[in-house]
Amino acid sequence: MKRSPPRIELYYWPTIQGRGEFVRLLLEEAGADYVDVARTRGGMAAMMRFLAGERPGALPFAAPFVRVGTTVVSQSANILAFLAPRLGHVPADEALRAEANQIQLTIADLVDEAHDTHHPIAGSLYYEDQRREAKRRARNFVKERVPRYLGWLEDVLARNTVSKGQWLVGRALTYVDLSAFQVVEGLRYAFPNAMARMERKVPGLIALRDRVGGRPRIATYLASKRRLPFNQEGIFRRYPELDAPPPRRSRGRRQVRR
C-alpha cells in the first residue's frame, strides 16, 4: 500500500489574508490535504509555541510557516518553492524553478512596499501615528512603484512565448500565477482609483488574473468561508486618502467610448 504524504500544516494569523494567502491559494488550487492550524481550536497557541522556539525544527522568524512531517519551513516565497514541486505546480527544470522563485520574490517586494504605504515608519505604531508619512509614501508607491512592478509582470508574461503569454513561467499554471492574481486583487482593494487607471496598461496581467480567478478550485475557494475578506488588519488596506484621486471623465476617453 502506498503511504499517503503527510498532511500539510499551515500556520498563519487567522483573521487576515496577509502573506499566508499566497500559500493558501497554492494549497487550494492543488487540492492539497492541509489544515490552517491557527483557525482551528487551540491553533493560535500551537502557532505561538513555534514562534517562541518551543518546538523542534527550523525556527521561524515570523508567520507564515508550514510543517510537513518534521520539516518546518518559513518565509512565504520559500514555503512556495518548497511545496510547489510536491504539489506539481512548478516545472522540474532548474532554470524555470529559479525564474519562478525570482518572480515570487519580486512580488514579495511589492507586497512589502504595499504594507509600508500604511506603515512607513514602524509596524509597531498605529496607522494614525504615521498618517502624514503614509500619504507621502503611498503617493510615490502608486505613481512610480506599482506601474513599475505591474509593467514588469506584463513584460515577463509577454516574454513567455512557450505559454503564448498565458502563464508567467513555463507552459502551464504555476504558483507564481496564483500570486500575481492575489497581488492584483490586493491592489484593487487598497487602491481602487489607481488600479482603475492602471489596468488598461497591463491587459496581459489582468487576463491572467481572470484566468486564475476562473479556475474551478480557486473559484470555489473564493466563494467559501475559507477565503477571508480583505480588511484593515491585513497588508492591503483601504485608506481612501492613500489612493489616487477618483477618475474624472476626460474628453479623450469620452470620445473613445462614442
Add this chain to the structure above:
Amino acid sequence: MKRSPPRIELYYWPTIQGRGEFVRLLLEEAGADYVDVARTRGGMAAMMRFLAGERPGALPFAAPFVRVGTTVVSQSANILAFLAPRLGHVPADEALRAEANQIQLTIADLVDEAHDTHHPIAGSLYYEDQRREAKRRARNFVKERVPRYLGWLEDVLARNTVSKGQWLVGRALTYVDLSAFQVVEGLRYAFPNAMARMERKVPGLIALRDRVGGRPRIATYLASKRRLPFNQEGIFRRYPELDAPPPRRSRGRRQVRR
C-alpha cells in the same frame, strides 16, 4: 577531458557593496571563476541591456543578477540558492536547504529595513527630502528591529547543535554565514553606537562574524581592491543622526569593569 563549468557572470552596480555583496562573498569564499561584469570596461552597458529586456533569459526586475551559461538568475537570495549547491556551500539535504533559504530571506528583510531607514518615503527621492521621516524610522529600527533580527540569528545559531553553535545551518559554513557576517559589518558601519551596545547581547553571532572574517579567502578578499568600501550610496549608510546616541559610561558598567 572534463569540461570546466561556465564562468559565472555577476551583474551589479560597480560602486557599492549593496545586495550584490552577498553574492560576491560567496563567490570569493568558494574561489569561484567569476567576473564582476559592471566593473569591467563596457560592463555597465552590458548590464543595462539585460535590465532593458534586450537579452534572452529570465528578465531581472533589478540588479544583482547572474548569468551562468544561458541561465539568468536574479534576486539575491535566489542567486545564492542557485549558486551555493554548485559551489558546495550548502548541504544537499532538502530541509537544510529550505532552512538556509529562510535565513537568507530573513536577512534580506533586515537589509530592506536598513535601506528604508534612510529612504522611508521613496528610493527615488534624496535623503535630504525625507530626513525627518528617516529619523523616526531609524529610531524604531535601532530600538526594536535590529535587536529582534540579531536576537533571532543568535537563537538560530544556538539551536544548531550539530555545529555546536558554530554555523547557522548544518555542520559547516554555508552561504548564510557569509551573509550574517555582511549584515554585522553593515550595521557596524551604519549604526556604530547602536551596535556597540547590542553586540554584547549576541556573542554567538559576533563570534560567527569573526570566524567568517578569519577565513583565508574572505580575509584576502576584504584586504583587496575587489572589496568596495562602505559608502553613502549603498544600503548601509552612516548618517550620525540616524544612529543611537553615543554610549555614556554608566555607573553600572564602570562597576563591572573594576
